Amino acid sequence: MSNTRFATLIHILTLLARNKGQWLSSDWIAGSIDINPVIVRKELSVLQERGWVITKKGKEGGSALNISEEDISLADIYKAVKNSNVLGRKNQCGGTACPVGKDINAKLDRLFSETDEAVYSALIHRSLKSFVEQFD
Amino acid sequence: MSNTRFATLIHILTLLARNKGQWLSSDWIAGSIDINPVIVRKELSVLQERGWVITKKGKEGGSALNISEEDISLADIYKAVKNSNVLGRKNQCGGTACPVGKDINAKLDRLFSETDEAVYSALIHRSLKSFVEQFD
DNA sequence: AATAAATGTAATAATATTTGTTACATTTAA
DNA sequence: TTAAATGTAACAAATATTATTACATTTATT
Numbered sequence: 001m002s003n004t005r006f007a008t009l010i011h012i013l014t015l016l017a018r019n020k021g022q023w024l025s026s027d028w029i030a031g032s033i034d035i036n037p038v039i040v041r042k043e044l045s046v047l048q049e050r051g052w053v054i055t056k057k058g059k060e061g062g063s064a065l066n067i068s069e070e071d072i073s074l075a076d077i078y079k080a081v082k083n084s085n086v087l088g089r090k091n092q093c094g095g096t097a098c099p100v101g102k103d104i105n106a107k108l109d110r111l112f113s114e115t116d117e118a119v120y121s122a123l124i125h126r127s128l129k130s131f132v133e134q135f136d
Numbered sequence: 137m138s139n140t141r142f143a144t145l146i147h148i149l150t151l152l153a154r155n156k157g158q159w160l161s162s163d164w165i166a167g168s169i170d171i172n173p174v175i176v177r178k179e180l181s182v183l184q185e186r187g188w189v190i191t192k193k194g195k196e197g198g199s200a201l202n203i204s205e206e207d208i209s210l211a212d213i214y215k216a217v218k219n220s221n222v223l224g225r226k227n228q229c230g231g232t233a234c235p236v237g238k239d240i241n242a243k244l245d246r247l248f249s250e251t252d253e254a255v256y257s258a259l260i261h262r263s264l265k266s267f268v269e270q271f272d
Numbered sequence: 273a274a275t276a277a278a279t280g281t282a283a284t285a286a287t288a289t290t291t292g293t294t295a296c297a298t299t300t301a302a
Numbered sequence: 303t304t305a306a307a308t309g310t311a312a313c314a315a316a317t318a319t320t321a322t323t324a325c326a327t328t329t330a331t332t
Contacts (some may be wrong), residue, residue: 002138002220002289003319004227007244011227014236024277032234033227036321041279058329059277074247078223083318084138086215086222086255091140091169099166100150100271107270108143111210115258117201119222122254132242135236138318139290161307172292177308194300195306219289 005081008033008043010131013072016053016065017132023062046080069129075120077128086119087111137237141217144169144179152189152201159198172228180233182216205265211256213264221248222255 011033015024026044030037044063047053054066089109093101145171151160162180166173180199183189190202226244229237 001222001224004225005319006223007226007240010244011229011236011240014240015234015235018236023278027278032229032232032237034229034232034237035227038281038322039320041281044146045280053243055279056329057279057327059195059275060330061278061328063279081224086137088137088217089140090143091171093168093170095146096168096170098151100154101145101170103271104143104147104150110265115255118254118258119251122251131243131247135239141290163307174293174310175291175322177310181300181309191308191310193298194303197299197307199308254289 001082001084003081003083004035005043005080008035008049009038009077010074010082010128012043012047013052013065014042014127014132014135016063017069017128018135020065023060023064024057025062029063031110050076050080069132070127072128073124074126074128075123075132078119078123082116086115087112094125137218137221137222139217139219140171141179142214144171144175145183145213145217146210146264147200148176148179148183149188149201149213149264150268150271152199153205153264154271156201159196159199159200159203165199169214186212186216205268208264209260210262210264210267211240211259214255214259222251223248 012029015029017033026037026040033040039127044053044055047063048055052065052067052072053063055061055063087108090112091107094105096102137153143215148165151165162176163172166176169176180189180191183199184191186209188201188203189199191199223244226241226248230241232238
C-alpha cells in the first residue's frame with residue numbers, strides 16, 4: 001500500500017460524519033481533500049457498495065453517511081482499499097531447482113498473512129467515531 | 137510497500153544462513169530468487185551497510201552472513217526496506233480552508249505511526265533463525 | 273418544458289514507482 | 303595475465319497510481 005486511498009476514504013467519511021443531514025457534493029469533498037472530483041466519485045462508489053454511504057443523483061444531490069460512525073472500524077476502512085500485503089509482494093521463484101527458492105513462497109504466504117492480521121487487530125477496535133471526535 | 141524487497145532480503149539472508157562457510161555469488165543467489173543479479177548486488181550492499189553481510193570482491197568472491205541468525209529480527213529486515221506507511225500515503229490537503237482538510241494530516245500522522253508500530257511489535261520477536269529453521 | 277447542477281463511468285493521459293538490463297570500471301585469486 | 307567476481311551509473315521497460323476529459327444520465331427548481 002503506497003497509495004492514498006485509505007487517507008482519501010477516511011477523509012471522505014470524516015466529512016460526511018461531521019455534516020450529517022446534508023448532501024455533500026463530490027466537488028466540495030474534492031476541494032477539502034485537494035484531489036480530482038472524479039477520484040472522489042470513484043471512492044464514493046466503493047463506500048456505497050459497502051452500504052456505508054448513500055448518494056442522491058441530480059441537482060441538489062450528493063452523498064451522506066448511511067451508518068453510525070461507531071459501526072465502522074478503521075480495519076473495515078483498511079480492508080476496503082488494501083491491495084497488497086504489509087510486507088509487500090513475493091518473487092516468483094517457485095520454478096527454481098534451489099530448495100529454498102522452491103519453498104520460500106509458502107513460508108512467506110504464512111508470514112505475510114500473520115503480519116496483515118496484526119494490523120487488523122490494531123485497527124479493529126478503533127472506530128470512525130473515535131477518529132472523527134478528534135476534530136471537535 | 138507493494139514491492140518485493142522484503143521477500144528478496146529474507147531470501148538472500150536465508151540462503152546465506154544455510155550456506156555458512158561459503159562465499160555465495162550474486163549470480164547464484166539471483167538464480168535461486170529468479171531475479172536479476174544486479175538487483176541482488178544492490179540489496180547486498182544494503183545488508184553490508186547494516187553489518188549483516190560481508191562481501192569479498194574479485195575472483196572466488198561472494199557474500200556471507202556476518203551476524204548470528206538469532207540477532208536479526210524480521211522487524212529489522214522490514215525496517216531495512218520499508219519506504220511507506222502501512223496505511224499508505226497522505227493527500228496534500230494542508231492548504232485548504234476546510235477545518236478537516238487543514239488538520240487531518242496531523243491526525244493521520246499519528247494513526248499511521250501507531251499502525252506501523254503494531255507491525256514492528258508483531259515482527260520484533262521473530263528472528264531470522266526461526267524463519268530459516270522452517271527449511272530443515 | 274427547460275435549465276442547472278449533480279452523479280456515473282469510460283477512456284485516456286500524466287506521473288511515479290518498481291524492476292530489469294546494459295555497460296564497464298574495479299578488485300582479487302589462481 | 304586471465305578469469306571471475308563485485309560496485310555502480312545510466313538507461314529502459316513494466317506497473318501502479320493519480321489526474322483529466324468527455325459526456326450520458328439523473329433530478330430539483332423555475
